Each structure stands twice: as structure tokens, then as C-alpha cells.
Amino acid sequence: MSIKIPEYVAGHGLLKGKSVLITAAAGAGIGFSAAQRAIEEGCRGIVISDIHEGRLAASVEKLKAETGCEQVFGKVGNVAVEDDVQALINTAEELLGGVDVLINNAGLGTTKSLIEMEDPEWNKVIDVTLNGTMRMTRYMMKIMKERGDGVIVNNASVLGWRAQKEQSHYAAAKAGVMALTRCAALEAADFGVRINAVAPSLAVHAMLKKSAPAELLAELEAKEAYGRGAEVWEVANIMMFLASDYSSYMTGEIVSCSSQRA
Incomplete structure (x- = not known):
């Protein structure tokens, strides 16, 4: 049984007056949806980043056009490169x-059994997913520390909690996050x-639908508690809560988006 997708939730000013920086936010995934939600929640300005220059420029213009916010900026950057991280921030x-x-x-992330995986593939997933998060966090903490x-x-x-075949590198990276x-x-x-994290299960977006075999996607959705994958904006909503003052006494927490059926 699949629980229907709820209606899109209107913004409630959760980030009113705040400024926001989001990595990997160009495209149709969680990052872009988080940027859109941040604007809808009243942020005063936002910078989005990505490694794809053309897609990033298009995403900036799309955000401006769809939200009416002019304080939307893009900055190309690779979180696997320390100089890029510092320049972005x-x-x-x-x-x-x-x-x-x-x-x-x-x-x-990629899909590969551990015994077939070569070091470069393992290292690339770890370097972007875990080390990239560390680099951004480390440099941002230094600046935020000065402001308190x-x-x-x-x-x-x-x-990061549960096992899935052919995902040892990605799971290890996310457990590290x-x-x-x-x-x-x-x-x-x-x-x-404050530092918290969201732990999505299956978030469905256009790129996933293009790249994942339909049979696999259907199998994964059937395992979800609601019988469907999350909409990317449902994950973004949790990010907005964690970014807002509504979670002012939360830190060091990992918030799960979904549970699987037995």
C-alpha cells in the first residue's frame, strides 16, 4: 500500500532574516529543493554551489524566477578541493x-560490489561525501566560532545505519557523516x-528516475514504510526545521526521514 503524497506545504517564515549556503544545489534533487524552501521560509539571501557551471547558472535563474527573490547567488566549487571550499565560504x-x-x-554514490570495487572508486565517494562535508564544516566552524x-x-x-548490497562505500561515507x-x-x-543531520531513505527525483531501473525503484519504494519514496521537498522540510530556531535545543542529532518495512 502506498500512502499518497501530501500537498506542498507553504512557508511559515522559519528562516526569516537568515542567510543560507547550500552545496550541490543545482539540479532537481534535495539541494535545489532545500534552496527553494529556504527562500519560501523567508531567508534574506542564499548562495548555492555545484561543480556544474551551466547547471548552476540555470538553477540560480530558475530560483529567482520562481520565487521572486533577487538575492540568489551561485558559486562553482568542488568540496573535494580545500581551496574551492575556502573560496566558496x-x-x-x-x-x-x-x-x-x-x-x-x-x-x-555509485553501485558496485565490494569485491569488484577499485580504490579510486571507493576513495572518490569517501572524498566527496565524507571528506567534503568535513572540509565545509571545519572551515565554516572557524568563521562561526568568531561570531558565536x-x-x-x-x-x-x-x-549510515542499515545495510544494502553494493553500497559499502556510500554507507561507510554516510555513517562517517x-x-x-x-x-x-x-x-x-x-x-x-548547532550541527545536526537529516538521514533520508529513498528520495525520488528526476535524475534518479532517469538513472535507476524502474524495477529496482519499484522494489525500493515497496520497502518504504509509506510504500513510496520521499519527495525531495519532504526531506528539505526537515532541513528547514533543523536550520531554524524551532530546533534551538537540538545539536548532534540525526533525524531519520523514513523507516523500512520488515
């Missing part, structure tokens, strides 16, 4: 007059910064 700080909320959405304020939201995955979130949150609490 420094640019966002300058454009926005300080970053109040960082959403680490960048991640990379700020929020970081990481995109983890339920695969969870551990990073918990440990960094304790350090950041000393200077008033």
Missing part, C-alpha cells in the same frame, strides 16, 4: 554579509553553533 560570507546556515548536501552563532545541517542517509555530526556538534556547542 569566503564568497558567501561576502555576498551575504555572513552565513547563518550552512547545508552540506554534496555527496556521491550559526547552524550547520548535514545530509546523511539511513544507509553521522559520526562527524555528533562529534563536531559537541565542539561547536562551546561557541554557540
